[in-house]
Amino acid sequence: MTFTDFWTPIKLSIEIASIAGIIAILVGVLVGKFMAKRTFRGKVILETILLLPLVLPPTVIGFLLIIIFGKNSFVGQSIEWLFGQPIMFTMIAAIIASAVVAFPLMYQTVRTGFEAVDGEIENAARVDGASEWQIFFFITLPMAKNALIAGSILCFARALGEFGATLMFAGNLPGKTQTTPLAIYTAISSNNMTLAWLWVASMIVLSFILLISVHTVQKQR
Known part of the structure; x- marks a missing residue:
């Protein structure tokens, strides 16, 4: 075993989790802001759909991603026509899978943070002539910053540990889509327990932190 053998899956996991986390954070903040303090018909159903990846088996998520982005779907065919190759079994597929499973944690945490913001302060800013974007960036976000930070960390941690959806949608290709959870699975399958233990220990330390x-x-709230 070389240091490269040990480090490559960890590095890939961090890269994928970071990009997936950014995507989930941006979408989570926008959707969380829209859903917070709003009441409309069908809100419960929409929110349930947004939170489904929290409870669905990862294999179900992987299956749905294959249906949506696979080469037989309109989306998949469009992507292949635009870029000359499918996204399945690529790093992009791993990022999408991780972002999907991480999104609900970000959304739920940040939505709760936005709901806790004092509406009177936001209304006072409106009376003073502030635009909705100014209120959002200079009042709402700063007042919900702890929820934003906590959600971002949880989001990254969930993306870092993603296994099932990634295995189905992105595959287990060393140096390409083989993240640390997949590497652990491979090491155990090949009875390389020393390497498996090293990866397990690294994931425990990262998750603990x-x-x-x-x-x-x-x-700090």
């Missing part, structure tokens, strides 16, 4: 960070942020 991330959860401690969330706890610290939440205590």
Whole structure:
């Protein structure tokens, strides 16, 4: 075993989780802001759909991603026509899978943060002539920053540990889509327990640090 063998899946996991996290954070903030403090017909159904990846088996998510982005779908064919290749079994597929499973954690946390913002302060800013974008960036976001930070950490942690949907949609290609959870699975399958233990230990340490960070942020509320 070389250091490269050990480090490559961890590096790939961090890269994929970081990009997927950014996507989930941006979408989560926008959707969370839209859903917070709003009441409309069908809100419960829409919110249930948004939170489904939290409870659906990863294999179901992977299956749905294959149906949506596979080469037999309109989306998949359009992507292949535009870029000359399908996205299945690529790093992009791994990013999409991780972003999908991480999104609900970001959305749920940040929506709760937005709902806790004092509406009277936002209304006072409107009376003073502030635009909705100014209110959002200079009042709502700063007042919900702890929820935003906690959600971002949880989102990254979930993307870092994604396994099932990634295996189905992106495959288990060393150096390309083989993240640390997939590498652990491969190491155990080949009875390389030393390497498996090293990866397991690294994931435990990373996850512990991330959860401690969330706890610290939440205590500051």
